Amino acid sequence: MIIGLDVGGTHTDVVLLSNKGFIKKVKVLTNPSDLFNTVLTGITELLKGISPESIKKIILSTTLTTNAVVQQNVNPVGIVVSSGPGIQAELFGNVKHYYKVKGAIDHRGRETENINKQEIEDVAKKLKKAGIEYVAVVGKFSVRNPSHEIVIKRILNKQFKKIFMGHNVSGNLNFPRRIATAHLNAAVYSMHKEFFTAIKASLDKKGINAPIQVLKSDGGTMSLDASLEIPARTVLSGPAASIIGSIPHAEGNKDTLVLDIGGTTTDIAILVNKTPLLEPLGIKIGIYKSLIRSLKTYSKGIGGDSFVNVQEGTLVIGHERKGPAMAFGGLYPTPTDAIVYLGMMEAGDKKLAEQGIAQIANQLNLSLDDTANLIVKTTCNQILDHSMKMVERINKKPVYTVHEFMEGYKIKVEKILLLGGPAEYLAQQIEEISGIETSAVPLSSVANAIGAALARTTCEVSLIADTEQGIATIHEEDYAEPISNSYTEKDAIETAYTILKEKARGLGANEDELKEIEVIESQSFNIVRNFSPKGKIFRMKIQIKPGLINGFEKMKFDKAALN
């Protein structure tokens, strides 16, 4: 059996699944100042009456690093960058201990300026003096040649508790994001390590020896050990968990819109062939734009608790939340009040909801029923409007080849899945307005925890082979190998597959999960100088795409399964 746990802002959801289906769920209150006890309580509650040996795997999605980053409650980090020509690297540092040092690598990975050992030793002294323990070392174009980062780390080594290098965070280009990402890893490293070491020790004490996996922001999992090297990948795993949780209800041949409608916000995501779309570069968290792989989600300020009011005779569903619905003791009317008033939802005080609707009805000069219906309809309309705009934006994203321009894939939504509190009450209305088949995900209130439980291990590698320079590299995995002029795309694919599988195993993947590999990008270029061919450049990105582990396809989700 598998345990999936997702820490949310107010509740922490825990589920127990077997390959026959859903077994049990538990909801406990989240204590943001003591996530350790929140997680432990959740698991303890869930396992009442269940033998610990029967647990094969535990997947945790927490808000630990997210909260720390957003609240800037993290380790002070020293950042050392080497940059070379371009935008002044001084502009990217947003920490006190930020040092730009000599050394430059160009776009093909050639050294154009040496690093200066003495300069780095001086920086080390300053960092030590300032009491810095965690350092990020990042070079421009280090994913094309990490040697400067490696040398700098070697000079700094042993003087600091942990040093993160930029080329390990991602194979993607983007120097400012590389700096931010290495910074985030260094910043959350110690708290992540302490937290999960403590969780593991406590679970061990309870006789739960199952391996622990951690959910990443791309909706994939990684082992606890692997997460220590890349702790920042755990940020914002919550929204990813929900999206993964919707996948069992999607259909392979239908592009699916996933709407997670919460109290204050609606998170919008898209599944193509049961696979969530990814951000091209990485997630944005707080002030940081990063290279942390993540699912593409779009958050809009509208939900069940949005503030409903009338402006100049028109109904407005506000972006802000002014407390809970009146039906639940709030002071202002909300879409939830309309749902309660219309009798769609059993919970809530219908009398109080009616008072709220009456306020609006008076201003609009409409009957109570018409007003409530209008509120529901307007809410759905706005959510759909935001969603379709997102689809439009994705379809309009720039492409770089004639082929993609002419024949690139265009998303066409043919199914809508709803998650979150008001989901089941809005499904019919959304289907009517959009004309698209819509359903609320069963067990929607714990879809996030189910998503965590069923998520597969994911990862990506980027290979570059340059036959003129005679080298094939996947620097993010510290892989480099000499190649000859006869190197082909097939060789590139073979190498990329081998390294990707190694990486996935390192993250804790089982052999079954290694079947879901796909080539995301493959390009080759002739290198020509003075009208004569000098070699070829191959560029390839492959991944294990986000999705579900095998063996749970037949899982039942109907309400009967709850009993």
Added chain:
Amino acid sequence: MLKAKNKTGLVFFPAFDWAIDPIHPEREERLLYTQDQVEEEGIFDIEGILEYKPEIVTIEDIRRAHFCVPDEKTITTESHLISAGGAMAIAKAVMRKEVETGFALVRPPGHHSMRVSHGGRGFCHINMEAIMVEYLRSKHGIKRVAIVDTDCHHGDGTNNIYWHDPNVLFISMHQDGRTMYPGSGFPNELGGPNAMGTNLNIPLPPETSAEGYLYIMENTVMPAIADFKPDIIVNSAGQDNHYTDPLTNMNFSAQGYAELTTMLKPDIAVLEGGYSIEGALPYVNLGIILAMAGLDYSGVIEPDFNPEKLRQSQAITDKIKSVSEEINYSFQRREELRERAGEHGEIQQKVREIYYDTDNLYERQNEKIRVCRDCGGALEIDSKATPGHHILAVHIPHQACNECIETGYDIFDKADTKKYDKIFLQDRPKDIYKIKEN
């Protein structure tokens, strides 16, 4: 974090799957390292820099600027249409005021394409800037346009299209035609009788460095633009003046390009040539983008940049000064030059031959222009390509006077379809394009 002072739109279309042929300078690899540099710098994360997807131009769009022979489909590929569509997407974003300025980094280039196009010349098939400008004139009420071609080659295609147009100030600065393809663009090439002095050609001696370029900008280009008062400024931003370019002999730099852009403040810039794909393009493009956005570009310096080595000689400085003075003198006397160029209503004739190096064909043109004091004048072009087609093309200019409109229709109506493979009419005031054939 970083924030652009001027909201700037970018179209990036490197056409990674298209080449004239595998070892041609106009090949897949051309913008590869530029893309690397732009992505590594995180350009698209800068607040106020927006990336747009190129559009694809339509046959109607092309027909505002060109007579394509035998037709648009035959002489273009999708990549040409998307490249021109890149310029178009930027122009529209600027018109919608989503951005203040924009840069289309697209390929293949277009500034060697003339009004009549039988195929490829100097890697160009259709003229991106002209297609965009004509769209803006037809759809956005733009009347006066300045096009500044800073490519190292004479922008002879754009020059040809606006040769008779007094409402477009076309300025090309380029390596002296005696030492460089296409061998034209001398100071005495000032435009036809109706537009003399709104075509300015500024040949620069080989080994001109930033000092020379910026001198010309300050002393000739910017004063002419200030005098002309265009509604928009377009920059044909070729990058082959760079000291590492394999096809040219100039000593311009990334810093120089960025400064030039800061001076010119183009509303729309469109990439043209530039074939030093590793040593120049990544840095020059970055410099131009930062300059357009109003961001600090002082760190954009080529790894092998050596200003001492690139310094221009006194002889070059003197030569540039005298060219500048010569052109300024012509520009200031442009009204007078037009008066002397011909009598209102007379028809002037010119015969010339054009070689299409990319597609290896010859074109012979017999061009007749109606000298007109009220507009750009009705234009008739008899054009025969070998191998190829024999056509007659009639152009009625934007803001044409009634007499020139009548003259144009008269020529078109009377033209004998037995004599030509096709007869075309481009009525710019009405935005109409007609074809007659047997």
